[in-house]
Amino acid sequence: MPTARLAHVLVGRDSGVYKMAYREWGEPDNPKVLVCAHGLTRNGRDFEYLAQELARDFRVVAPDVVGRGESEWLRDPMGYQIPLYVQDMLVLIARLNVAEVAWMGTSMGGLIGMILAAMPGTPIRRLVLNDVGPLLAASALARIGEYLGKAPFMPTREAAEAYIRAVSAPFGPHDDAQWAFLTEVMLKPDKGGWRLNYDPAIAVPFQTGANGSDVNLWPLYENIRCPVLLTRGALSDLLSVETATAMSEHGPRATWVDFEGVGHAPTFLHADQIAVAAGFLRNA
Incomplete structure (x- = not known):
């Protein structure tokens, strides 16, 4: 497998x-960049796994959004919000020193990409939305909220x-x-056992903003002009068939592919x- 190079870029918050x-x-130095x-x-x-396949064609770049993986945790958890992640990604793209990128985003990463792609002057020329769209089901958000931020201690890798x-x-x-x-x-060592590799405080703005309603971002989606691929778990509880159908018929008219036997989200x-x-992505 191609070796990954780990790097960092500085991003800002009020804290x-x-x-x-x-x-x-x-x-x-490959000018063809894919951000995942x-x-x-x-x-x-x-x-x-995806990078192993595409590294022959692209410079594949996969950030750890702040509070996850190798990125630093924020002092103020209210900084864990998608509009601020969008700003962070613009900083990253500037660091990459390219005029345009392809974007692949799973769930939250797709929302970030959707917002970026809808902006005037966007650097995104091709967009993959993985099991996410402009209407997010309240029931799925509630399911995610049930485990988000719990980050239990696990004594063994088996656990x-x-x-x-x-x-x-x-x-x-x-x-x-x-x-x-x-x-x-997802693991990091902790006191002889393991914890999940993210800041449990990412749950704070998620739960603060939860109101039991669907989230509607259709105006953003309608503004996207680049080609869009929509991949969906056929059993997804976040992205309905009705929403996927509408995404294939409106705005950028996404090419839509379902994966059978999969819910939220295809890996x-x-x-x-x-x-x-x-x-x-290669058909550019």
């Missing part, structure tokens, strides 16, 4: 300046993997090696999932 980590695969942005509690290592398998069951079927990878990505550890994204 201070923080290091945001990112990994790169592929040739560092992870979901709410995960980190950039999620894209290692950690059992926990990841339970909370990540909607990811769909994976073999033992894939579950081991999905677990490894892109499977060859068929990787092939769908790779085909779209």
Whole structure:
């Protein structure tokens, strides 16, 4: 597998300046850049399998959004909000020193990409939205809120993997090696055991803003002009068939692909999932 290079870029909040980590695969001078942005509690290592396939064609860059992975935790948890993540990503793109990028985002990472792609003058030329759209189901947000920020202590890796398998069951079927990878990505050592590799305080703004209603971002989606691929778990509770259908008919008229037997969200550890994204991204 191509070796990842770990680097950091400085991002700002009212509470201070923080290091945001990112990994790169592929040739560092390749002008074709793909930024991969992870979901709410995960980190950039999620894209290692995809990067292995695409590093021949792209400089693949996967940030750890602040509060996750190798990035620093914020002093003020109210800084864990998507509009501020958007600003962080613009800083990252400036660091990469390219005029345009392709973007692939899972869940939260897709929302960040959707906002960026809707901006006038956006650097995003091609967009993959993985199991997320402009209408977020309140029931799915409530399910995520049930475990977000709990970050239990786990005495062994076996206990950690059992926990990841339970909370990540909607990811769909994976073999033992894939579950081991999905677990490894999320762990950090702690007092002789393991904890999840994110700041539990990311739950604070999530739960503060929860009001039991769907989240409607259709005006943003309608402003996107670049080609869009929408990938969806056929059993997703976050992205409904009705919303996916509307996304294929309005705004940028996304190309829509469902993955059977998967909920929220496809992990892109499977060859068929990787092939769908790779085909779209290479067709630039």
